[in-house]
Amino acid sequence: MRILLFILIPCTGIAAAIDILVALEQADTYTKDILMHLNISQMFFKDKYQFEAGIQRMVILPNTTQENVCSRIVDVSVIISLARSQDKIDLMRNVSVAARIPMIQFHFYPWSPPGFFKSNTSQTLLMPNNFDNYVAMVPPSAVFQYSIVDIFPQMNISTQLTVLSDDIYNVAFDSWKGSLDSLGVPVRYMQIATNPSRIRAQLNSLRNQAKTIVFVAKTENIERFLLEAQSNIENEDFEMVFAFTKDVTPFKCDDCLSAKMHWIRPYSTNTVQDIRAYQEFINKNEINLDMDYTITSSEEVDASFYYDAMNSTFVYLMKVNSTYSDISSFSCGSVPSANTTLPLANFLTTRPILEYGVTKRQDNNYFYQDVPVRIFSIDRIASNEDSKYNKLMANWTVDTGVLLYYESLTQSPREINIYRVATVVQPPFVQRFPDWENGPDFEGYCIDLMALISDTIGNMSYVLYEVEDGTFGTMDDNGNWNGLMGAVVSGSADIAVAPMSVMAERENDVDFTVPYYDLVGTSILMKKSEVEYSLFKFMKVLEWQVWVCILGAYIITALLLWVFDRFSPYSYHNNRERYKDDLEKREFSLKECLWFCMTSLTPQGGGEAPKNISGRIVAATWWLFGFIIIASYTANLAAFLTVSRLEQPISSLDDLAKQYKVEYAPMKGSASETYFRRMAEIEEQFYHIWKDMSLNESLTPRERSRLAVWDYPVSDKYTNMWRYMEESGLPDSMEDAINRVLTSKDGFAFIGDATEIRYAELTSCNLQQVGSEFSRKPYAIALQTGHPLKDDVSSAILLLLNQRRLEALKEKWWNENPKRMVCPVNTDESDGISIQNIGGVFIVILAGIVLSIVTLTCEYFYYRRATPVSKDVTTSKHPTPVVKEHQSPPISRDEEEEKEKPREGSVIHRRNNSTKNSPDPRSIPSEGNYTYENVAFQK
Missing domain, CATH: 3.40.190.10 (Periplasmic binding protein-like II)
Structure with missing residues (x-):
């Protein structure tokens, strides 16, 4: 699959498998900007979704027939029609029905909610009855134009309107004039002058002819005109001035010292940031340089509309492709393809909210974007530069109509002492109240600060609200702010109370009070290193597989020692006569072998080694193995217990x-x-x-x-x-x-x-x-440039600082904060190993002691059972010499006679079967042999 871009690659007649056909009329140069928006947004979503869907451009000639169009849609999946004349719209509708191909038709006619078109227009639109995938979409600029019908009647206008316009609306798209013509007052249209000398000349001609001026122009042209009209405004040559513009750049004009007007413009929902992401893509890929494409502030509302239309188209194509595995080709008059069963209309309303309103269904498959509109009252007097007003007076949407904030749209902002205070949630400065549904919405340091300032100033009422996107705000490529900064700069909020840093970039568009908080810098937040404490951490030095292998080597070595001792002719077990003169005579039973291997791993040593050479080789090998294991374990134990405190990446x-x-x-x-x-x-x-x-x-x-x-x-x-x-x-x-x-x-x-x-x-x-x-x-409070409350708020903050009441707030929301966590103190092991990591060895000792006590108990009761005491044996009251019993090997008669002779210093005990005058039974040998015990001989 390939992508055809109508600017970079001309159509060659070979279509991609999944293509979007954009149809426009011949010589319709007014849709070139729309084509560019669609083309670049197609590149954006192709990169975002990694889905191959190209664009073909088809020019509808005056003599184009349905057959000509059908021949071009063989590999086309969706058609976007920019046709504006009645016959071309009907042609594209018939093609959509015949080929059963989904189509989006953009309409640029005057629009009103009761019916899609005004009754005085000759243009009509017939929707097909048997095909639901033909949809019509109204651009937000057309919806915005209808706000004139609701807003201007509330201004009590009775004089002629002089409309000064530039090229913000294309000459071909002049439906906005119909809304002004419907107000019931005379309307005169003029081209606004942009050159200073021509502006002055135009002002001279309007001085005595126009009382009510309506600007339908870009913000920069309106500001340029007002700058030259300072004397006319001060002399009140004009009774009412309106700016009705789809340019989203707010009125600033720092040099305009005098101004009195109503500013009406679309306002972003600020819930999504589509255009900013779109602009980042354009700049990152240098599309603005290669294709000379930028989105100006006057095009932003329409650009977001075409952006979202292309987004819905991509989502629809991906869903069809995943549902039916492949997108079938279309041809006029053929059997409807399976993928036409997916309703295209449902994909136009999948996103709950867009940057400029919500896409809503009107009648049948008509859709419009309910763009929000805000009305601001701007009031400046040259004699009082520190008293500039830019007040939000009302909101407008199609569904709600005009929603007033105060008594009327014509009320002077100087008479209003209720101020809108914007904020963002950032604990502990601003945080939601725990029971905010049944009480105040917010609490925190800044909330208390604002209450103290209000009490200090006196006669100050304010309404606190959170900005829609919950951010402090950044500036885009057109110099427009969003977030908290955008609310203050546009006039939606009078004051911004939040932990807002004072920055030169922000000071260009707002005024800051004196700082209310210490200097605050930028820092880094990371996850705390998890120090693992374990009483048996010394066991984790080696993996469990290694411990199992060591245990296996221990058992096998002990068994080998026992086997070699049993079968080697040179072992003590099999050659006692040879080793009878050795001082150490150790027989390596299985118990002794296990004990030898265990003690060999300790500083105590294993004791006497086997006598046989084969056993000694096994023992030496075990000693070498033990030395390596213990050395490795000791080295790794030290590193293992200290590595966590040494790691600071x-x-x-x-x-x-x-x-x-x-x-x-x-x-x-x-x-x-x-x-x-x-x-x-x-x-x-x-x-x-x-x-x-x-x-x-x-x-x-x-x-x-x-x-x-x-x-x-x-x-x-x-x-x-x-x-x-x-x-x-x-x-x-x-x-x-x-x-x-x-x-x-x-x-x-x-x-x-x-x-x-x-x-x-x-x-x-x-x-x-x-x-x-x-x-x-530092942190400070932001106000609109030239706001009359700036000095009062600064004075209140200085007074609170002197009274140390702000220190009390800091203590309340930091040291006494109810959400403050009491965290365990991490053990500092820089001076040694903590008990948490080495305490397991004490448990080992305790376990050994308990095991030895249990063993002793078992030995005692086992011995008592195995060796019962005779009841006939009596115990002498007088102690007798202890007799050491030795079992001697058989001796000859001569040796026996020789031993019968008494030796000096010895007492002879003879065997006597009679009980008369018998000695203590405990001194009688159990066998018939003689034994001797050295005792003291009394001379």
Whole structure:
């Protein structure tokens, strides 16, 4: 399968097996941007899903017939139609029904919720009754235009509208004019001037002719126009000014000191970040350079729509391919293919929410994207530069209509003393209340701080809410913020209260109060090394297989010693006469062999070795084996007990940068992400500067030689780190980061604000902060640029600092935090081995003592049973000399007579069978032989 790209590779008539046919009318240059969006998004999803689905482009000529189209769809699986004229729309519908091929038809007509088209249009759309895979989709820009019908009537407009527009809407797509024409007031359309001199000339012509101006233009053109109209605004030459723009860039214009207008624009749901991921793909693959393709802020809403349409198409094709193993080809008039049974319409609503609204079904197979719209009131007075207002007044969607935040859209923001305060959840500064469903939503350091500030200032009411994406916010390629920063910059929030770092990039678009918290840097969070304590850790030095082998060698060696002692003619067992004069006479019974082998492994030694040479060879071999085993065990035991405390693979940011085993990354939208991204960009800029200087041909050879060095003079540390972070993947939230730290197989290091990491360490015994902090910045409260509360809030914070009330908050939410964990203290084994690891040897001694006591008990009772005492034996009251009994071998008569003679200093006991005057029975030998005992002889 191959992919046909309509720009890179022209159609050759040979189609891929799975292709998407994009049909457009001849000479319709207005759809070229749509074609580009579809083409690049196809490349994106091909790379994302690893699924081969190409794009074919088919131009519908004026004389194109159904047969001509049918001949082109042999290997096409889905058709996307950009036809705009009535006859071409009907043609593509008939082809879809005839070939039973799924088709998405984009419609660019005026739209309204009750019916798909306005009653005053001559264009109609007939949906097939017997084919459900023909769907129609309305772009969000067309839905956004309908908001005029609901919003403008609430402005009490009675004068003529002067509409100043640029090329934000293509000339061919002018359906937005129909919405303005339906308001019931005269409308005059003019091209907005963009050159300063022409703007001034246009203002002079409008001064006495236009009272109500509506801008339908890009944000930059509106700001440029208002900058030149400062005197007209101050003189109130215009009664009402509106900006109705699909450009998602908010109004900033720091030089516009005077402004009084309503700003109406689409607003991202901020729940998903499709366009940012899309732009990263474009920049990473240098598509913006190779194909001159970028997504401007005025195109973002439509680009997200075509992006999602291509996403739904890919998901549909993959599902069909996996369900039916292969996608059958289509042809007009043939029997319907099996894969047409999957409803295409269901795949358009699989995602619960998109970046700009939700795809909803209208009548039959009509779909529209319910894009959210926000209305802001902008009020600036040149005489009071520190009192700028950008207030969110209302929201609008198709389903809800206009939802007011205050009394009316025309209410002046200067009269409103209720402020919207945005925040993000980051314990312990902001965290959800345990019983938030039945009480306050949030609690924490910042929540208490905001309450103290409100009490200090007085007459300040505020509404606290969490931003949709739960991030602090980052800036995209068009200079637009998301997250907490985006809420403040756009005007959706007046104040942002959170552990927000003061950064130069943020200070360009918002105002910060004086810091309310100490300098906080960036740190590293890693999983705490698991120190394994075991009383029998000394047994784990060798694997159980080795212990089994040692036990087997012990038993086999003991058996060999016993066998050799029994069969060798030179052993003591078989040659007692030869060794009768030896001092040590040891007979190696099986018990003695087992004892010999065991004691040979100890410093006590095995005792007397076997007499036979074969037994001694076995003993010597066992000694050598034991020496090697004991030496190896001793060496490994020391290393095994200390290796855990010597391992410190990561101790700083440099250690992370030098290795590639442990993954690391900051959280999306955090200050840490901005730090590493910007550092990488700076290194890249330095590299290009150095390269341009080195290759500058205008320099003299001597000057160039001073720049020619063997190595790149600036480090690329952060460039490599940022590349590795992108490959590792940035966690979406703190919970995701902690989960990766705890569960990653090869390890994961999270880089974030030190307070985040300190709190994670505070509430978990398995986490630890690694290294020292870097890039330290203070925390402060952010307000809209020029907001009148800035000085009051700063003064309140200084007062609270002087009263040490913020120190009390820190004590409350850190040291007295109810979620604080009491973790066991890790044993420091730097000075010796802990009892947890070596205590098993004491258990071995105890087990030996218990076993010996049990054995002694058994011996005692066994002996009592085996050797009963005679009842006739009496015991003398007087002690008698102890008689040592020796069993002697048989002797001759002469020797017997010789021994009968008494020796000096000896007492002779003779055998006497009579009981009269018999001595103590215990002194009588048990056999008929004589024995002698040396006793003291009294002269």
